[in-house]
Amino acid sequence: MDLHLDAITLVYPDGDSTLTAVEDLDLSIPSGTTTALLGPSGSGKSSLLAVAGGLTRPTAGTVRIGQDVVFHPATTVAAATRARLGRIGIVFQSPQLLGSLTALEQLELHAHLRGDRPAGLRARALDLLAEVGMSDHAHKRPAQLSGGQRQRVAIARALIGAPQVLLVDEPTSALDHARGTQVIDLITRLARELDAATLVVSHDSSTLDSVDRTVRMLDGRLEEASRSAVGT
Amino acid sequence: MFVALRDLRHARGRFALMLVVIALIAFLVAFLSSLTAGLARESTSAVTDLPVDHLAFAMPEADDDPDFTASTVTSAQRDAWSAAAGVEGAELLGVATTRAQSAATTAAVTAFGVEPRSTLVPADTPAPITGTATVSRGAADGLSVAVGDTVSLGGHDLQIGTVLDVDASYAHTPVVWVALADWQTIGGRTPASDEGQTATVVAVTGDVDDDTLHRTDAGAGTTTLGVGEARAAISSFSSENGSLVTMQAFLIGISALVVGAFYTVWTISRFGDIAVLKALGASTRYLLRDAIGQAFLVLVIGVGLGTGVAAAGATFLAGAVPVVVTATTTLLPGAALVALGLVGAVLAVARITTIDPHAALAAR
Ligand SMILES: Nc1ncnc2c1ncn2[C@@H]1O[C@H](COP(=O)(O)OP(=O)(O)O)[C@@H](O)[C@H]1O
Numbered sequence: 001m002d003l004h005l006d007a008i009t010l011v012y013p014d015g016d017s018t019l020t021a022v023e024d025l026d027l028s029i030p031s032g033t034t035t036a037l038l039g040p041s042g043s044g045k046s047s048l049l050a051v052a053g054g055l056t057r058p059t060a061g062t063v064r065i066g067q068d069v070v071f072h073p074a075t076t077v078a079a080a081t082r083a084r085l086g087r088i089g090i091v092f093q094s095p096q097l098l099g100s101l102t103a104l105e106q107l108e109l110h111a112h113l114r115g116d117r118p119a120g121l122r123a124r125a126l127d128l129l130a131e132v133g134m135s136d137h138a139h140k141r142p143a144q145l146s147g148g149q150r151q152r153v154a155i156a157r158a159l160i161g162a163p164q165v166l167l168v169d170e171p172t173s174a175l176d177h178a179r180g181t182q183v184i185d186l187i188t189r190l191a192r193e194l195d196a197a198t199l200v201v202s203h204d205s206s207t208l209d210s211v212d213r214t215v216r217m218l219d220g221r222l223e224e225a226s227r228s229a230v231g232t
Numbered sequence: 233m234f235v236a237l238r239d240l241r242h243a244r245g246r247f248a249l250m251l252v253v254i255a256l257i258a259f260l261v262a263f264l265s266s267l268t269a270g271l272a273r274e275s276t277s278a279v280t281d282l283p284v285d286h287l288a289f290a291m292p293e294a295d296d297d298p299d300f301t302a303s304t305v306t307s308a309q310r311d312a313w314s315a316a317a318g319v320e321g322a323e324l325l326g327v328a329t330t331r332a333q334s335a336a337t338t339a340a341v342t343a344f345g346v347e348p349r350s351t352l353v354p355a356d357t358p359a360p361i362t363g364t365a366t367v368s369r370g371a372a373d374g375l376s377v378a379v380g381d382t383v384s385l386g387g388h389d390l391q392i393g394t395v396l397d398v399d400a401s402y403a404h405t406p407v408v409w410v411a412l413a414d415w416q417t418i419g420g421r422t423p424a425s426d427e428g429q430t431a432t433v434v435a436v437t438g439d440v441d442d443d444t445l446h447r448t449d450a451g452a453g454t455t456t457l458g459v460g461e462a463r464a465a466i467s468s469f470s471s472e473n474g475s476l477v478t479m480q481a482f483l484i485g486i487s488a489l490v491v492g493a494f495y496t497v498w499t500i501s502r503f504g505d506i507a508v509l510k511a512l513g514a515s516t517r518y519l520l521r522d523a524i525g526q527a528f529l530v531l532v533i534g535v536g537l538g539t540g541v542a543a544a545g546a547t548f549l550a551g552a553v554p555v556v557v558t559a560t561t562t563l564l565p566g567a568a569l570v571a572l573g574l575v576g577a578v579l580a581v582a583r584i585t586t587i588d589p590h591a592a593l594a595a596r
């Protein structure tokens with residue numbers, strides 16, 4: 001299902017005044033495609049991603065998946081949590097793996113959070129680890145993995161629940177150019193295979209050859225050129 | 233407890249430390265509580281094991297709290313109790329702690345003076361006749377005497393008629409049963425000519441209702457306690473029991489604080505992980521259950537270990553130290569430790585509810 005961000009505004013309290021991080025922004029991402037979101041630091045990319053993932057409520061506007069409005073200014077924390085668990089996968093800027101879990105367990109966690117353990121869960125998790133090239137490291141904990149390997153496990157973890165939406169924040173910031181490109185290629189390929197509407201935030205356009213679209217953000221808005229490019 | 237169990241294993245050093253602290257406190261609490269029960273028994277068993285329902289005291293001032301040392305009753309008061317509705321038996325009992333001297337040694341004992349047809353001597357033993365003493369096993373051992381030997385109680389010579397294999401003690405001294413007439417000599421309470429007999433309390437048997445109790449007390453000038461409550465009238469018991477119980481309460485409180493402090497630090501160190509878990513879709517309820525389940529597990533294991541070792545040790549030492557190991561001295565304080573520890577943990581992990589999943593997006 002497609003992801004639609006409709007007229008999103010996000011205002012943070014900032015001392016006595018306020019700071020508008022995202023302003024009246026529209027963006028749609030068709031399922032199975034990857035859109036890269038570029039822009040300078042502080043332009044509001046992570047804030048937009050936080051709204052898309054229900055990590056924070058928009059001040060105005062709605063987030064839809066297909067026809068379903070999943071997040072709006074009055075969404076409850078519990079409802080947002082449920083929507084994330086069921087429909088959205090997130091890859092954070094740093095891999096944010098849990099230190100006490102092996103790579104395989106990072107993936108199995110999802111089923112435990114859902115409260116069910118479908119048959120074949122382990123097989124699916126191992127398949128996905130194979131997809132990201134981590135088969136040989138399934139039983140290692142994060143401390144035994146390199147930064148790039150952790151990022152791959154984090155991508156697999158975001159996808160284990162077969163989410164309709166995949167949100168990725170600066171996955172390449174800690175990687176060199178070659179590895180960064182590999183990771184973006186991997187995300188684009190998996191998004192297509194798993195039919196997830198994918199948004200990748202990045203500040204490095206040189207790794208983005210494989211994405212379907214690129215939009216630029218500045219001061220909380222999409223730039224003119226990219227807006228028309230997306231407006232299909 | 234998918235994450236909590238793995239955290240336990242992963243941070244086993246920290247949790248082991250915590251476990252040891254909890255186990256040590258549980259050990260102390262269980263041992264102390266066994267000791268409290270043992271000392272209480274040493275202090276009161278001869279009174280609490282009396283085969284009667286009530287003890288009537290007569291204090292010098294009517295509103296004094298009942299107390300064995302100060303109470304003196306007369307045969308007139310016994311007769312008033314005998315006549316009360318529901319009373320099946322009322323007899324005089326003298327209680328006096330004194331010095332006992334045998335050929336071999338000297339020891340403190342408590343003389344229980346009983347009437348000629350008394351039913352108060354344990355194991356259905358007939359009352360000792362004047363000039364003889366029935367001694368408990370503890371008194372016989374302490375004085376190194378046997379049947380036929382002579383023992384001097386407060387300067388009054390008595391022949392030992394019977395040695396009873398019972399554990400009867402009063403204010404940490406073994407009990408010797410003597411005839412009431414002998415007791416009056418020993419205790420220095422020879423009655424005045426118009427008093428009839430005197431003793432310390434009237435021991436009352438029978439199902440007496442509260443109303444009759446009050447009326448008879450008022451009429452006879454006595455203050456009556458249930459035989460179980462009467463241990464409060466043994467002054468050594470009240471003070472030592474009070475301080476031991478206070479120590480246990482403090483230890484249980486300290487344990488709750490320690491658990492609370494540990495989980496406060498632990499939860500703060502998990503802020504990042506909890507934000508990530510929430511961002512991945514973990515409900516607050518799941519996270520709380522996980523954390524509290526883990527605290528419960530740690531508490532049960534720690535308290536189980538400490539209490540188990542204390543119970544085993546106390547049982548092993550039972551001959552040398554006055555300890556009583558029962559469910560009340562082990563399971564009850566153990567349950568209190570777990571319950572209060574959980575309260576500490578719950579208050580500490582409650583901050584999970586306020587952690588913002590948005591924080592997961594921050595690099596760390
Ligand atoms: N939680 C927050 N509270 C207040 N201000 C924030 C918060 N997160 C981001 N901001 C501010 O919002 C603006 C956009 O930040 P962000 O979305 O992180 O940009 P980017 O990811 O493009 O670097 C910045 O000015 C930043 O300081």
Ligand SMILES: [Mg+2]
Nearest residue numbers: 045046047170
């Ligand atoms: Mg950012």
